[in-house]
Amino acid sequence: MSVRRLADWSDTRLRRLADEYGTPLYVHDHDRVRENYRRLTGAFPDADVLYAVKANAGRHVLDTLREAGAGAECASAGELKRALDAGFAPEDVHYTPVNPPARDLDYAGDRLAGTDATVTVGSADTLDRLESRGFTGRVLVRVHPGVGAGHSAEVATGADAKFGVPRDRVHGVLADADDRGFDVRGLHAHTGSGLLTASDRDDHRTVVETLAELVAESPVALDRVDVGGGFGVPYRESEPPLDLDAVATATRDALAGLDVELAIEPGRYLVADAGVLLATVNTTKETDGDLLAGVDAGMTTLIRPALYDAYHAVRSLAPDAADRVPVPTSVVGPVCESADVLAEGRDIPRVERGDLLAVGNAGAYGVEMASTYNSRPRPAVVALAGDDERLVRRRETLADLTTHEA
Template identity: 40%
Template sequence: MGAAIFFWSNALDQGFTRDDHCGLPEAFRQADLPALAAREGTPLYVYAAPAIRQRVRALREALSGLDAGIRYAVKANGNGAVLRLLAEEGAGADIVSGGELERALRAGIAAADIVFSGVGKSDAEIALALDVGIGRFNIESRAELDAIQRIAAARGVTAVASVRINPDVDAMTHAKISTGKAENKFGVSIAEARAWFDAKAQWPDVRLDGLHMHIGSQLLSLDPVREALARMAAFWKELAAAGHAIASIDVGGGLGVRYREGEQAPDAREYADAIRQALAGFGGRILVEPGRWLVAEAGIVLTRVLLEKHGQARRFLVLDAAMNDLLRPSLYDAWHDIVPLGAAAARESATYDVVGPVCETGDTFATARELPRCEAGDLVAILGAGAYGASMGSTYNSRPLPAEVLVDGDRYAVVRRRQSLDEMLSGEQPASDWRRT
């Protein structure tokens, strides 16, 4: 691993506080990022373990007094080392595929602490989840309910399940990450869910005793959450009055984070208080599914400037990171703070379109962004990249996947090595083995 190059201040207790001097989150302020980039190459994902621990502990403390469990949304960042860190802190997992189930299990998360969400579970995935003893399915359609019944009956087991209701609440977030409106593909209406509970004898091998919701991601206001919780609570009370025992209410996730100046992210205590108020009197288990809120601000991408290009109307800063490494700006028009490091930080400012080398106009991290003037070879940090960064990466343009490192105290570890070209191409072969269809 080499000599340690990281030193952390006691200010880590403040979590993701920004250092106004250099623009980096507190967790990265005293890290020798240029030395790390020189050693491990760029683009490079860097995650701060203490910052992740601080977030999960803050949420656990906020939920104290409730019979509540944290089910981390693996899709946000499925790196095995990150999952192991969260497992050590007592978090379970919210998964949406068989692959994420395997990741969670290999990281030491107990099957009983895993919930399986998602609108399109295959028979093979359902069977795997039943075989390992998954804690709960979040069911999103009648077809899925029928499939789970069929597969559970064939195995002689009982599946435990919650109905994901679609509360038809506008989460006031980006259209592509809104999941709780009637026109979205997720969940079922309260009317349909009511019919399932009334007819649950039709599915004798499915114990239907829970409710679930998730209205969207990157929520910066708790108002939609409160509205959705109120509808969930009213439905729970209606079902209880009708004689249906509800053992679990899963309130989903979606808490937003600060990506840019002026954004105010929800506070864990305010969120927990909203849950307490809405579900007062509920005697079962409450589950929460945070993803982004736990890891986004604990990750950065280190990348080098390849060149500065003066176009006819724009000034471009071309980085060695691209949309295949960090897709959010291209996919969602998402803002990420960009911080030049080293000598560049003290130079006069310039206005850039910050782009990558991929052959797509959409390969753009920022437009008309005012930054210190940069030169070829300068190191730049893209902030807020711990969630939906590496997990959404691809090898588009035949670009191997970047390395990922985890820093903790005075040490760091490579938690995913940089993919080689040979590794990227290893599954391909010439068309020499022809077979009849």
């Protein structure tokens, strides 16, 4: 199936996992990750698929996608280390730093020197910094196309000057990199995150067409175009799934006539609907508006609702939920912030203290963005593969919070 809704998860299994491992708890289903990867490669059979590690950098996820055949796209030295340590070959790794700190480039220079890894540069001075560290290997130049789309303005990357070289300067950077002896391979751009609608698809095609025009007029021979990722998944129950075949067709059409290899960088699409977050209701409160359900997960566990005003489906896993009357409910966390809200005004069977709630589409940018703000330990993660399950990240303790303090 092209989309997995929260209702498709087994209530019985999720309740058992919560009983065994406690809450808050992330549950990641690797069978679904593999299914998503197969669907994606079916739509893009000739593309080099590079998993965007920032979506979920857990070793268990990296192992699953490496074994399936994916490469890795890394935005930081930490992600680069995780990918290489997980066994990704350097030639299957793209390092795509944004305004990289010196220590990141120091690490990349050490690990990537003499390999066939690819570095994507988003500014002219990154070439200086790489060259000074002895790296003159494969590079792509990231383009700022001036067009962006996505689930919110904060992730419409293509429209943000922070990312990439302005279009009118791209050829100069390509020529400069070639003159310095870098192995210049191609261009890169990323429209944004969470592309889902026909309008998003049109913006994506515009970005790819911009890359195609720049390749056709390039002063340096290029053989690779990386169109980024951002392929969306429906977070709301009423939203249809992404028309992935239409995206693939639009991408191929925009590159028609060019003799280049296509690369894509999916992250969310591969892991979002492969994860749920489980939380226990610890407090209920009647108000003049919604019923408030206070749970043991909050913005430190899943920050997307507070950061992006993002919607995540919420479901009661109480065994008798079907017999309870739905009431407008807001699900709030234990953090001392008014922004600590996971869901507002949802019609949920009336909650009671001790009930278990499931939050959908939590496999991407969930545990990866978790923090210890308010000195709250981060949650555990359980990975599923068929009938097998294992704890792949233990729950942090209060003692863990001060481990790094002198």
